[in-house]
Amino acid sequence: MDLMFLAPVGAVVALAYAALLAGRVMKAEEGTPRMKEIAGHIRAGAGAYLKRQYKTVAVFFVGVFVLLELLAFVGYVNFYVPMAFITGGIFSALSGYVGMKIATAANSRTANSARHSLNSGLKVAFSAGAVMGFTVVGLGMLDMSIWYYILKFVFSGLEPAAQAREISSSMVTFGMGASAMALFARVGGGIFTKAADVGADLVGKVEAGIPEDDPRNPAVIADNVGDNVGDVAGMGADLYESYAGARLSACALAVAAGCGANGMALPVALCTLGILASVIGSLFVKTDENASQRNLLSALRKGTYISAILVAVGSFFLVRWMLEPKFFGVYWAILSGLLAGVLIGYFTEYYTSDSYKPTQKLSTTSRTGPATIIIGGLSLGMLSTAVPVIIVCISVLVSFYMSGGSADFNLGLFGIALSAVGMLSTLGITLATDAYGPVADNAGGIAEMAGLEEVVRERTDALDSLGNTTAATGKGFAIGSAALTALALIAAFIDQVNQLDPQFQFNLAITNPPTLVGLFIGAMLPFVFGAMTMDSVGRAAQSIVIEVRRQFKEIKGIMTGEGKPDYETCVDLCTRSALKEMVAPAVMTLLAPILVGIILGVDGVAGMLAGSTISGFVLAVMMSNAGGAWDNAKKYIEAGHEGGKGSECHKAAVVGDTVGDPFKDTSGPAINILIKLLSVVAIVFAGVFLNFNLIK
Template sequence: MTELGSMLPAPCTSDMAYPCNTTSINVVSLSLACSGLALLMAIFLTKKLRSYERGTPEMNKLCDKIKSGARAFLVTEYKYLTMFVFLVFAVLVIIYTLDPPSNLLSLADNPDRLDGIRAGGCFIGGALLSASAGWAGMSVATDANVRTTQAADKQGLSVALRVAFTGGAVMGFTVVGLGLAGLSFFFWLMTLNRSVGDLGGSEHAAARSLIAAVDSLASFGFGASSIALFARVAGGIYTKAADVGADLVGKVEMDIPEDDPRNPAVIADNVGDNVGDVAGMGADLFESFVGSIIAAATLANGNAVKVALPFWIAGAGIVASLFGFFAVSTKDGANQRQLMFALHKGVISSSVLVLAFSAVIVSQFFPGDQSAEGWKIFACIAIGLIAGILIGQATEYYTSYSFWPTQSITQAGVTGPATVIIQGLGIGMMSCVPPVLIIVATILGCNALSGDYGVAMAAVGMLSTLGVTLATDAYGPIADNAGGIAEMAELEERVRETTDALDALGNTTAATGKGFAIGSAVLTSLSLLTAFKDKAQVGVADIGDPVVLSGVLFGAMLPFLFAALTMLSVQKAAGAIIIEVRRQFATIDGLREGTAEADSDRCVAISTQSSVEEMILPGVYAVLSPLMAGLLIGPKCLTGMLGGAIASGMMLAIMMANAGGAWDNSKKYIEIEGACGGKGTTTHKACVVGDTVGDPFKDTSGPSLNILIKLMSMVSLTAAPIIRGWQDWQFWYWGLLPIGLCVIATILVHHYYWKNTQDIAAPIDDVIKDAPLAKDVETPAAEEETS
C-alpha cells in the first residue's frame, strides 16, 4: 500500500470543500498507466487476431470489398466533420478569449487569455480521439469477419466465437484506452500555467486550478459528443438503408436468401454493419465513457480526492476488463443460452473484480474520519455497476428469442405483417418499465447516499467495465459479416448455421449494449445537467415556473423530432437503394440466375452519399437547440429543456431499440429454430417485414437518441460560463444569431431534402411499372436507367 499511497492525492482532514497540497499528475497517475495497458492489450489482440487464417481467395475478395467500402465511407464522413470541427474550434477560441464587459458576460473572476486556446484544443482533442476510436474499431472488425468465417468452417463454434470476440475486444480496449489517456492527458495539460488569482491561500488556489482544468474538459466532451452524434446518425442511416433495400427486394420480392451474392445491396449491407454498429457505436460509447468522468469531476468542486476518484475507478475497470476477456469461452454445439452465458462470464467476472479494486481505492482515498463518506461513494459505484447489469438482463429478456416477448412476435406473424408490427410496438413499449424502475432506484439511492456526486459516480461505475462490455457488443457486427461472407462465398450449410448462431447472439448482445448505453447516458446526462446548473448559477428550477415548464415541453419534443428526421432519412436513402437493386435485376442479363455479377459499388456509393448528406439536419438541431434556449430565454429555460429531453429521450430510445431488436430476433427464431414452419413461409415473410421496420428503430434512431441528450447536456455545460447568472430574457438579442443560423440551415437543408425526395418518386414508378418483380422477368423489360 505504500507505493499506492505515494501516488494518491493527499486526503483532507477537515474541510472537504478544498484539497490539501497535491499535484495534478497524482490525480491521473493510475488512469494514465491503465490507459496505456489498455492500448497495449489492443495491440496484442490485434496481433493475435492476425494469427488466424483468412480463408479462400473468394472470401478474401469479399472481405476486401467490405473493408474498402467502409474506409471510403469514413473518409467521406470525416471530410465533412473536419469542416465542422474547425468551425466550432474557431468559435470557442473567440468566445473564451474575449474579455467581455463585466455587466454582460462573466467568464471568470480573473479572465485567462489562454482559456480560448484551452477550450478549442480540448474540443479538437475529444473529436480527434473519438474519430480515431471509430476508425480503429472499423479496421479491425473488417479484418476479423473473414477470419471468423474461416474459423467457423475449419475449427467450429468455440473458435469462431473466440475470433469474433477478440475483434470486438480490440474495439473495447481501444475505446477505453484512447478515452482515458486523452482525458487524463488533457486534464494534466489544463492545469499547467493556469492563472487563478490569489484566492486566499495555496489550498484555495489549488482548488480553483482544478476547477478551471475540469471546466476546460467540458469542451473535450463536446468534441467527443459531436463526432459520436454524426458518426452514429450517418452510420445508422447507411447500414439500415442498405439493409432495408437488400431485404425488401432480395428476400421479399426476389425470394432469394439473405446475403445472396446476386443481391447488389449485400456488400453495402455488410459495409453498413461496420460503419454503423462498430465505428458509430465506438464513438458513441467513447463519448459516454469520457462524459461520465467529466460529470463526476465537475461535481467534485475542486476537491482533489473526488476529482481523482472517477479517473482511478475507470483505470481499475480496465484492469478488471482484462481478466474478464480471458473468462469468455464456450464449447462446440452450444445453444443460445450457453453462448450468452459464455459472454456473461466475462462481464460478471470483470464486475466482481472492479468492485474489489474500487474498495481498495476508496479505502486509500478516504482514511480515518472520512471513511464513512468514502464507503457511501463506494456504494454508489456498486449500485451503478449492478444497475447496468440488470438493465442488460431486462433488455435480453425482451429481445432474445429464448424468451416469451420475442416468441410472441413470431407467433403474431401467423396472421400477417400488420400483427407483427403491432405486437412488436407493444413489446417495445412494455420493455420501458424495468429499465426506468432500475434507473429511478439508482438515482434515488445514490442521491440519498452521496448527493449529485454519488449519481455521477454511479454512471462511472456502470461504465467502468466498458472494455469487456463493448467487446460483447462489437462482436455482433463481426459475426453478422462472417455469415454474409459465408453465404456470398457459397460455403457449406453447416458454416452458415454456425455463423447464424453467432449472429443471433450478436443481435441480443447488441440490443443489450444499447440498453446499457441508454441507461448510462441518462445517468451521465443527469449529472451534466446538475453540473450545468451549478456553473450557470441557475439555483432552483421550479417546474411550476412557466419559463421552466416551456423548456420542459420543448425539450420533450426534440427527441421525437430527431427520431423523425433520422427515420425519414433512412426511408429516403433506402428508397434510392431499392430503385437501384430493382433496376439491376431488371436490366442485367443473368443476374437473377447467377451468371452475371451485380454492381455492388453503385449501392455502396448511394448509401455513402445519402447518409453523409442526411446527417446534417439532425446534427444542426442537436447543437443549436441548447444555445437557442439558453441565449434567447435564459438558463432556467435551458435547464427545463434538458430535463424534458432526458425524460422523453430515454423512453423513446428504449422503446425503439428493444422493439427493433425483438423484431430482428423474431425473424431469427424462424430461420434458426425452424419456428412456425421455418424459412420461406408466409409467417417468415411477415417477420421479415417487421424486421425491416425495426431496422431503423434499433440501429439508427434509437441509439442516436442517447447521444442527443448527452450532446445537448455537454453543449449546455460548455456554454454555462457565457450565460452564468443571466435572468429570463435578460440578453435575448444574443439568441438571434443562433436562431437565425438555425432557420437558414433548416430552410436550405429542408428544401434540399424534399427536392430529392420528389425526384425519386418518378423513377420508382417507372421501375415498378416495367419490372415489378425481377423474378418474373426473363428478358429485361426496362432499358432506361435511373440516377
C-alpha cells in the same frame, strides 16, 4: 500524492492489450480466395465511407472551432475549449476508425476459424470486439491525461483546492468535440447501414425471394459495410463520448462536493480498475463445440459478470484508501451503477432475445400478417421501458441518498455521477460483447456468399444469432448509461453556472414559465430528432430499392449466377445519402440548447435538459427494444418455427424487421447521444446564457 497518474497508466494498459488482441486476430488465416475477395469489398466500402464522412465533419469542426475561439476571445468560454473540442473529436473518430479497421479484418477470419470449430470462431470475433472496447477506453483515458497535465501546469501557481476547482471546471467543458463526433458517426453510420439493409431485404427477400446475404443481391455488400460503419464505428464513438462525459462530470462534481483532489481522481482510479477487471474477465470468454445459444450467451456473460464483481470488490478498497471515512457512502453509488448496468443488459436481453417468451410470442403475431406483428412489436417496445426506467430511478435514489445527499446536496450529485462511472467502468469488455455482433454478422454473410460448407454456416449462424442478442443488450446498456451520464451532466451544468456567477439563483420550480417551457421543448426534441432520422433512412432506402430493382431487371443473368451485380453503385448511393442526411439532425441538436438559452435563459435550459433526458431515455429504450424483438422474431421463424423461411409468417416478419431496423440501429441509439450532447453544449455556452437572454 497526485493520484491522477492512474489515468495514463489505465490508458497504456488498455491500448497495449488492444494491440495484443489485434495481433492475435491478424495472425488468423483469412480463408479462401473468394472469402478474401468479399472481405476486400467490405473493407474498401467501409474505408471509403469513413474517409468521406470525416472530410464532411471536418468542415463542421472548423466552423465550430472558429466560433469557440471568438467566444474565448471575449471571455465567454474557457480559452482551452476550442482546442479541446478538436482533440475530443479526433480521439472519438479514431476510436471508431480503429474498431472498424479490426472488424473488417476479422470478419473473414471469423468465418474461416469457424471452419475449424465454433470456439475458434467465437475467439476471433470476440477478440476483434475487445480491440474496439479497449481502444475506446484507452483513448478516452489518454485524452484526459494529456489535458489534465497541461492544465495542471497552467494553474501550477494556485493552491491545491483552487487548482482542482479550475482544472475540473475547465475539463467538464471538454466533452463537446467527442459528443459532436459521436452524433455524426452514429447518425451517418445508422442511415448508411439501415438504408442498405432495408433495400436489400425489401427487394431481395420479399420481392425476389432469395436468402439473406445472397451474393446475387446488389445491396448485400453495402449491407455488410453498413454493419461496420454503423454498429462498430458509430457505437465506438458513441460510448467513447459516454465514457468521457461521465468521468469529466464526476471529477467536476467531486470538487464541488468538497472531496478535493483525491475525489477528482476517484473516477479515474475507478476507470483504471475497470480496465484491469475487463482484461481479466475477457480471459474467461470461451465455449465448447456444439454449444447452444444459451451456452454461447453464458460464455460472454461470464466475462462481463467477472469484470463487474472485480470492480465491485476493488472499488471498496479504492474508496477507503482515497477518501475520508465521511465520504465512504459514495461506494454504494458505484455499486448501484454497476448493478444497474448488469440488470438493464439482462432485461434488454429478456425482451429482445428469441430464447425468451416476449420475442417468441411476437413471432406468433406474424400468422395474421405484417400489421399484427408491427402492432405487437410496438406494444413490446413500450412495455419494455418500465423495467429500465425503474432500475435507473432506484439507482439515482440509492446513489444520491447513500452518498449523503440528504445532508449535502452536492455530495449526492457526486454520487449520481459516480454511479454513471461505475456502470461504464467495465466498458472495455461490455463494448467487446457489443462490437462482437457486427463481426459475427459479417462472418455469416461471407460464409453464405463464399458458399462454405453447411456446418460452417451453422456455426456462423449461431455466432450471428448471438451477435443479435449482444448488440441489443449493448444498445440497452448504452442507453441506460446515457441516462445516468445525462443526469450527471445536468448537475455539472448547474455547478458550472454557479462557478461562473456565484450570485445566480436558479428557479427550477415547475410553475416558473421559462423552466416549464424548457421542459416541453426538451420533451419534444427526441421525437423530432427520431422523426428526422427515420425519415432519412426512408429516403435513403428508397434509392437503394430503386437501384436493386433496376439491376435485377437490366443485368442479365443475376438470378442464375451468370451475371455479376454492381455492388459499388449501392455502396456509393448509401454513402452519399448518409452524408447528406446526417447534417440536419446534428445541426438541430447543436442549435437547440443555444437558442433556448438565449431566449429562456439558464432556467429554461435546465428545464430543456430535464425534459429531453426523460423523454429521450424512454423513447430510445422503446425503439431499440422493439427493433431488436422484430429482428429476433424473424430469426426465430427462420430457425424453423411458424413455417420457417419463405412462409407467409416469414414474409410478415421481414416487414416487421424492416420497420424495426431504423428503430434499433439509427434513431434509438442516436437519441442517447442527443440527450448528452444537449447537456454538453449547455455547459460550454453557460457563460453566454448568463450574459445574453431575452427573459432575465
